[in-house]
Amino acid sequence: MTSPDLLLLALSVSAFAASTLAGLVDRGEEPRRGRVSLGLALLGAGAGGVWAAWRLVEGGTWTLDLALPGFTPSGGAPTALQVSIGPLGSVFLLLESVVGGAVLLASLGYLREHVHERRGSLAGMLGLFLLSLELVVTSGTVFLFMVAWEGMTLVSYFLVVHEHGSWEVRRAGLFYLVMSHVAGAAVLTSLLLLAVGTGSWTFAGMAPEVSHLGGWWTGAIFLAATLGFGTKAGLVPLHVWLPEAHPAAPSNVSALMSGVMIKMGVYGLVLVGFEILGPTASLWWGFLLLVLGATSALVGVLNAIAQQDLKRLLAFSSVENVGIIFMALGVALVFLSLGLPALAGLALLAALFHSFSHGLFKSLLFLGAGAATGAVGTRDMERLGGLARPMPSTSLLFLGGALAISALPPFNGFVGEWLLFQALFASFTTGSLATELTFTAAAGVLALASGLAAYAFVKAFGVSFLAHPRTLEAAAVKADAPGTMRGGMALLLGLCLLLGVAPFLLLGPLSAPVAGLVGAPALDYGSGGPLGELPRPGSQGGSLAIGVVALLLAGGILVAWVLRRAPSVVAARSGPTWDCGMDAPTARMEYTASGYAQPMMRLFAGFYRARPHTEPASGASGRSGVLSRIGRYEMEVEYPLLGELFLPLSRGVERLGSRISRLQSGGIHTYLGYMVLTLVVLLILLRIAGGGSP
Amino acid sequence: MSLGPGQQLLEVVAAVILVTAWVSLVHRRLDALVGLYALQSAAMAGVAVLVAYLYDAPLLYLTAATIAGLNAVIVPRVLLRIRRDLEIPGEVNMFVSVRTSALAGLGCLLLAELVVGPLTPLAQIPAAGLLPISVTVVLIGLFLAATRRKAFTQVVGMLEMANGVFLAGLALTFGLGLLLELGVAANLLILAIVGRLFLYRMKDSFDTVDADTLRALEG
Numbered sequence: 011m012t013s014p015d016l017l018l019l020a021l022s023v024s025a026f027a028a029s030t031l032a033g034l035v036d037r038g039e040e041p042r043r044g045r046v047s048l049g050l051a052l053l054g055a056g057a058g059g060v061w062a063a064w065r066l067v068e069g070g071t072w073t074l075d076l077a078l079p080g081f082t083p084s085g086g087a088p089t090a091l092q093v094s095i096g097p098l099g100s101v102f103l104l105l106e107s108v109v110g111g112a113v114l115l116a117s118l119g120y121l122r123e124h125v126h127e128r129r130g131s132l133a134g135m136l137g138l139f140l141l142s143l144e145l146v147v148t149s150g151t152v153f154l155f156m157v158a159w160e161g162m163t164l165v166s167y168f169l170v171v172h173e174h175g176s177w178e179v180r181r182a183g184l185f186y187l188v189m190s191h192v193a194g195a196a197v198l199t200s201l202l203l204l205a206v207g208t209g210s211w212t213f214a215g216m217a218p219e220v221s222h223l224g225g226w227w228t229g230a231i232f233l234a235a236t237l238g239f240g241t242k243a244g245l246v247p248l249h250v251w252l253p254e255a256h257p258a259a260p261s262n263v264s265a266l267m268s269g270v271m272i273k274m275g276v277y278g279l280v281l282v283g284f285e286i287l288g289p290t291a292s293l294w295w296g297f298l299l300l301v302l303g304a305t306s307a308l309v310g311v312l313n314a315i316a317q318q319d320l321k322r323l324l325a326f327s328s329v330e331n332v333g334i335i336f337m338a339l340g341v342a343l344v345f346l347s348l349g350l351p352a353l354a355g356l357a358l359l360a361a362l363f364h365s366f367s368h369g370l371f372k373s374l375l376f377l378g379a380g381a382a383t384g385a386v387g388t389r390d391m392e393r394l395g396g397l398a399r400p401m402p403s404t405s406l407l408f409l410g411g412a413l414a415i416s417a418l419p420p421f422n423g424f425v426g427e428w429l430l431f432q433a434l435f436a437s438f439t440t441g442s443l444a445t446e447l448t449f450t451a452a453a454g455v456l457a458l459a460s461g462l463a464a465y466a467f468v469k470a471f472g473v474s475f476l477a478h479p480r481t482l483e484a485a486a487v488k489a490d491a492p493g494t495m496r497g498g499m500a501l502l503l504g505l506c507l508l509l510g511v512a513p514f515l516l517l518g519p520l521s522a523p524v525a526g527l528v529g530a531p532a533l534d535y536g537s538g539g540p541l542g543e544l545p546r547p548g549s550q551g552g553s554l555a556i557g558v559v560a561l562l563l564a565g566g567i568l569v570a571w572v573l574r575r576a577p578s579v580v581a582a583r584s585g586p587t588w589d590c591g592m593d594a595p596t597a598r599m600e601y602t603a604s605g606y607a608q609p610m611m612r613l614f615a616g617f618y619r620a621r622p623h624t625e626p627a628s629g630a631s632g633r634s635g636v637l638s639r640i641g642r643y644e645m646e647v648e649y650p651l652l653g654e655l656f657l658p659l660s661r662g663v664e665r666l667g668s669r670i671s672r673l674q675s676g677g678i679h680t681y682l683g684y685m686v687l688t689l690v691v692l693l694i695l696l697r698i699a700g701g702g703s704p
Numbered sequence: 705m706s707l708g709p710g711q712q713l714l715e716v717v718a719a720v721i722l723v724t725a726w727v728s729l730v731h732r733r734l735d736a737l738v739g740l741y742a743l744q745s746a747a748m749a750g751v752a753v754l755v756a757y758l759y760d761a762p763l764l765y766l767t768a769a770t771i772a773g774l775n776a777v778i779v780p781r782v783l784l785r786i787r788r789d790l791e792i793p794g795e796v797n798m799f800v801s802v803r804t805s806a807l808a809g810l811g812c813l814l815l816a817e818l819v820v821g822p823l824t825p826l827a828q829i830p831a832a833g834l835l836p837i838s839v840t841v842v843l844i845g846l847f848l849a850a851t852r853r854k855a856f857t858q859v860v861g862m863l864e865m866a867n868g869v870f871l872a873g874l875a876l877t878f879g880l881g882l883l884l885e886l887g888v889a890a891n892l893l894i895l896a897i898v899g900r901l902f903l904y905r906m907k908d909s910f911d912t913v914d915a916d917t918l919r920a921l922e923g
Contacts, residue, residue: 678858679799682850689846690815693839697819 015072018061019093019148025054026141033134043130044121051137052114058144059107065100066519071214073150088211094150096214097523098285101362102147102277108505109269109369110140116377116498117262123492124384125172125260132172132260139165139266146274151212152201159197162274163190166267170259182251182258189241189251196238200282203231216286228290235282236298243275245336246306247655249329253313256325257389261380264321268328269373273365276335283343284358284527291347297448300340304452306333307459312617314466315610318603319389320379323470324372327415330459331368335361337452338430342528345433348440351530357433359517359524364426366516367509371414371423374502375470378408381491381499382474386484391470391603396479401490405475407499412471414506416464420560422509425517427460462610469606478597511560710758715833717754720747721871722813722837725844725864729805732796737860738783741867744841745775748867751834755874764874771870779863779896786900787856790907797853797914805851812843834875841868853914855906859899866895 033047065072076091095103117136121129142165145158167190171183205211207227208219220228241248252272256264283295310329317323338361345354381404382397383389398405414421434456437449479485490496509516525531611618673684724744728737749772756764787794798805816839823835842865849861906912 678855679850679853682846682858682861686843686846686850689843693815693819 013072014064015061015095016074018057018064019074022054022057022061022144023141025050025057026137026144029054029137030134030141033130033132033137035134044133045118047130047133047137048114048117048121051133051140052111054137054144055107055111055114055140058103058140059111061095062100062104062107065095066097066104066522069097069522071096073214088205089153090151090211091154092150092212093148093154094212094214095148096285097526098277098280099147101366101520101523102273103144105273105366105369106140106143106147106270109373109502110143110266112498112501113262113265113269113373113377114140114498115501116265116495119492119494119496119498120260120262120377120380120384123495124380128172132169132263135165135169135172136263136266139169139271143270143274147277150214152205153211155213156194156198156201159274159278160194162271163187163194166190166263166271169263169267170255172260172263173258179258182254186251186255189248193238193241193248196234196241197278198238200231200234200238203227203234204282204286207231213281213286220287220290223290225290225292228287229292229295232283232287232295235279236302239275239278239282240302240336241275242278243272243332243336244306244329245275245302245332246309246329249306249310249332250656252329253322253325256328256376257319257321261321261376261384264324265373265376265380268325268376269369272328272332273369276332276339276361276365279336279339280358280361280527283339284346288346288527288529291343293344293347296340296343296345296347298340299336299343300448300452303333303336303338303340304455306330306336308333308455311459311462311466312610312614315462315469315607316618318391320383320391320394320470320474321376321389323391323466324375324379327463327466328368328372330463331364331372331415334427334430334456334459335364335368337456338364338426338433341430341433341449341452344445345440346528348442348445350440351528353433353436353439354528355521355524355530356429356436358528359520360426360429360433362520362524363422363429363513363516367414367422367426367506370502370506370509371411371421374411374499374506375408375415377495377499377502378404378411379470379474381495382408385487385489385491386481388481388483391473393481394474394479394484395477395481395597395600396475396484397487398475400487401475403496404491404499405471407496407503408475409471410503410506411499412467414503414510416467417460418464419556420507420510420563422506422513424510425513425556427456430456465610469603473601473603473606477600480597480600511557513556708758710754714751714754714758717747717750718834718837720744721751721867722840725841725868726806726809726813728860728864729809729844729848730802732802734787734792734794734796734854734856735784737796737857738780738787741783741860741863742776742780744864744867745771745779748871749776751871752874767874775863775867782896782900783856783860786903790903792854792856796857798851799853800851805847808847809844812847813840816840816843834871838868838871838875841865841871843868855899855903855914859895859903862895862899 029047029050032050033043072095074093076093114136117133121133125132139162142158142162146155146162149155149158167183167187170186171179173179174183204216204220207223208216210216210219223231236245237248241251244252256268259267283291307330310326310331310333314323314326314330317326338357342354342357342361345351345357379389381401382394385397385401386394388394410421414423417423417427431453434449434453437445440446479487491499721744724740724747728740728744731737731740749768752764752768752771756762756768786792800808813836816836820836820839821833845861845863845865845868847861848864849858852858852861
């Protein structure tokens, strides 16, 4: 074969398929099965990554028709299969392969240490999951896309319920499946509307035809796409499955789901909203996404602060980051419909870059959380603590991820948010008052969300890893995470740092796809070099070269280190922590997770609708001396949105269901009777409708 | 148009298929139902042989052999053994009287003739009216399954339906349908296996094969 594309595609797909078979079918010894399966999947991810990089270098779109005469239809048939990978798909394939590879590497150790049953099948399903993800971003037709999309949902459902012994896991899995099902229906609606409207079943064939569609038609397509893809991405108020499913899944699965799968929602929306419908974008689409994104960012981060469960905290933080990404998409759409492609490109660049960044650091954080919670045996942060001593590498890596997600330079989280800020500030060049006001408010929301995210991650890291162990289980942890887990996490953190210091390594390859998506003349974001400035619109806004910042930071750290080493006037003494004159401090006196969250809980009391419960200590009442005699303090936090929005909906469905269930007599004969009736009615209809012209 | 002797023979054999389907509606013995099914399948194999000979489609000999072996011999034997093993009483219990069933069978034929008759020119084998017959057999099989009480009769009804589908495939695409026919044959085998499993499990759980007891499972 002359084309490396075909070779790499075949290699990647067959490696994933072999991984699935090895994990699920092979009857060999379990641990070995898992290793073989993961190894094959790693090969698949490697081939996928090389392929994606090759596509980005090569540019353009590569298409392969899977028409086998006699088996699958060819050409423009609705069920034709076509693999097609363009610049947009390559970006997401690269993300999938990089994060997937690191997570698979970490899974080698994770499976051995923390998964106690059916390791082989978990590994095999991971391979299948990555295969479905690869197909999602490389399908060129509606049919193949839907097959891959639903396959991805189903496989991820089975991954979520891997530890299905517990009732909560099964409940979370069912919840996830139902939400994804509705999302799948919305996605299908959107794509079918597109196909019917444009008369083409391939994505490539749709784009040139959309200009003939009316505003109502494209609006309906966009709304359905937002509903479907937004649910998968975890956009408020469709995010409710996310904080249930992520904690229930094994941690390596959460890492993949949060790092890669929810980005497929972003991919889908960019595909439909920009690549296909871009030229017909209306102003309200952008504002819709901006408002939804800003809401998600705030709701996500505020909920993250309130969580006691480490993985739930991370899940809510994913909602926040998806919110930021959708804000950027909204901004891009607004600029696009105002006829400012260069600015739209900047915002879209921010969205894609942040998708990539979030994939890297969120999977890192989930792996770190998996190592910590797996070692202690609980996800409750109040029962962790003091893990930095037995697990120094894991703690350091988790800290790095926390810094990155808090958007602190020199990590990559900073770059995406900086670009988004630049795009928001650029609204003052549009001359539209509504846009200026909205974008200024959005910039405020973004700043608030970033600050609160840092607050949440101080909690996540500080309470779980620092201070003394809060429980005997936490104190019993002796060993750090296995080498492969640390290796996978180190790889991710290294990439976070690399993209933070030299963002041009990614911004450069992204500029061509982005320029194509917004229809702008070639935008070049990659010429800055490692010490160059980040792209900024026109002469407005500030300029920033992260490489320089990183050098300054490194220099500062070096100076501090030298000063510390240098002989000082007063010799440093080390002694026990001052305990306010009480007995030696115990873990009970540490800052707790709920205590840390208190200031924010009070500040945003209206949002949380929290109900504190206090109980006096047993056998004592009133106060004595300085110390309050309260024995227990608990705070019940309502889960906003879940009750008000979804309960009436689910009750309505139930009522409808009970009405329909009268048809369900339970007797098999009745059902067969229905079938006879249906068949007869259909035949009669056929006779009436088309009888004359055979 | 005038038909050659081969085609006339084809019509006769096709008529056997139709008649066996209709008779299975009025019979009251389970064993007889199985026998009728075997006869019907043998006629199916005959149709396949005739079509293969008349229209020069040698692959259909293979199909005919499959049907003759599987549908006409093995599946009926399995069914009879199931009935003996499970000690299923030999009579057919009906929800609908014999007379109504017979009329319904004629209704099926009428409907099929009305709806599919005009489509006959589309079929590869225009002479023998195979298409309406196939639809009739499908409808009768489904009707049989829906109006008989025992799960055993449901399995037989489904098998007859499969024969009808098979016949339709033969009539419409005899030239290139080997894959389809093998698929249908495989389907049939699976149906027999699933039916067998279903009956044994049901006997195990409810001590009867009266499918009406499944109402108790309603949630």
